[in-house]
Amino acid sequence: LQAEAETAILETNDITALRDLKVKYLGKKGELTSILRGMGGLPAEERPQMGKVANEVRGVIESLLIDRETALEEAELEERLQLEKLDVTLPGISQEIGTAHPLNSMIEKIEDIFIGMGFGVAEGPEVETDQYNFEALNLPKEHPARDMQDSFYINPEMLLRTHTSSVQIRTLEAKKGEAPVRIICPGKVYRRDDDDATHSHQFTQIEGLVVDQNVSMSELNGVLFAFAQKMFGAGIEMRLRPSFFPFTEPSVEVDIYHPEKGWIEILGAGMVHPDVLARVGYDPEVYTGFAFGVGVERIAILKYDIDDIRQLYTNDLRFLDQFKSV
Numbered sequence: 001l002q003a004e005a006e007t008a009i010l011e012t013n014d015i016t017a018l019r020d021l022k023v024k025y026l027g028k029k030g031e032l033t034s035i036l037r038g039m040g041g042l043p044a045e046e047r048p049q050m051g052k053v054a055n056e057v058r059g060v061i062e063s064l065l066i067d068r069e070t071a072l073e074e075a076e077l078e079e080r081l082q083l084e085k086l087d088v089t090l091p092g093i094s095q096e097i098g099t100a101h102p103l104n105s106m107i108e109k110i111e112d113i114f115i116g117m118g119f120g121v122a123e124g125p126e127v128e129t130d131q132y133n134f135e136a137l138n139l140p141k142e143h144p145a146r147d148m149q150d151s152f153y154i155n156p157e158m159l160l161r162t163h164t165s166s167v168q169i170r171t172l173e174a175k176k177g178e179a180p181v182r183i184i185c186p187g188k189v190y191r192r193d194d195d196d197a198t199h200s201h202q203f204t205q206i207e208g209l210v211v212d213q214n215v216s217m218s219e220l221n222g223v224l225f226a227f228a229q230k231m232f233g234a235g236i237e238m239r240l241r242p243s244f245f246p247f248t249e250p251s252v253e254v255d256i257y258h259p260e261k262g263w264i265e266i267l268g269a270g271m272v273h274p275d276v277l278a279r280v281g282y283d284p285e286v287y288t289g290f291a292f293g294v295g296v297e298r299i300a301i302l303k304y305d306i307d308d309i310r311q312l313y314t315n316d317l318r319f320l321d322q323f324k325s326v
């Protein structure tokens with residue numbers, strides 16, 4: 001029995017099977033127990049001898065069981081340690097973190113510069129009435145200058161705004177003749193322009209408007225040049241070209257010089273037309289104002305050396321990932 005138990009115990013590789021063996025040999029109904037029970041039938045002089053042997057066998061089996069159990073437990077622990085081993089020298093798994101879109105961070109940069117010069121931020125609707133987008137800005141129906149901003153109409157009276165200048169009118173109406181007015185308004189605008197490297201049918205403008213007493217063209221020039229220097233650095237070259245907008249007089253277009261691309265137009269601007277002021281309740285004899293409309297994508301192209309405006313809309317991560325730190 002001892003030899004049989006010994007083989008069985010040493011061959012077992014599993015703790016549960018080992019416990020079954022313990023029951024088999026030493027349990028209440030186990031083999032050794034039944035031998036001990038059977039001792040009653042032995043002659044009295046043989047009983048001590050048999051008892052002694054049986055107890056020895058029990059002792060041996062018990063210690064075999066304990067040793068094997070310890071060995072198996074150690075093996076199991078070792079296996080788990082191997083499996084769950086942690087190599088702290090492995091490089092970490094990097095988590096990709098999203099980042100602001102370059103266009104959004106550019107809007108914020110521009111906003112910050114103008115907020116620093118005392119401007120507040122206003123908003124207006126993207127779906128606009130013909131009245132606010134054109135009529136109130138001296139662009140009556142059939143006016144040829146409407147062609148400069150080929151539009152997406154929703155119905156005869158509503159369109160996707162072609163510029164943020166509509167917010168000039170909304171702001172001045174809300175102010176009800178009060179001065180000073182000093183706001184910028186960022187937002188999306190829409191035009192039926194053919195897409196190319198510097199044009200998109202949907203793009204972003206930031207409108208600026210200042211109305212007060214004694215506001216002058218030279219202040220406009222100063223504000224715009226301060227903006228250009230803060231955006232591109234003190235050495236930036238900027239030029240004003242005479243232009244035409246029905247809602248400003250005089251009107252200018254402003255270009256920035258880029259060493260490879262040459263002069264790039266970034267905004268239109270001018271002194272708010274007296275008729276525009278008068279229609280929204282500001283006496284043009286008392287108040288003057290200037291306004292400007294910055295093309296945000298154009299600034300981004302210049303600032304980040306982007307060769308095609310359309311890259312700002314394709315959501316190509318290989319492009320966007322380059323702006324993680326800006």
Ligand code: FA5
Binds near residue numbers: 199205267269
């Ligand atoms: C205007 O939209 C006038 N509302 C600007 C203005 C405001 C003038 C206030 C006077 C007073 P313009 O159409 O030039 O002007 O557009 C302004 C700027 O938007 C341009 O200088 C250019 O930077 C940008 N822009 C115009 N068209 C596109 C286009 N299709 N794609 C990307 N940017 C454009």
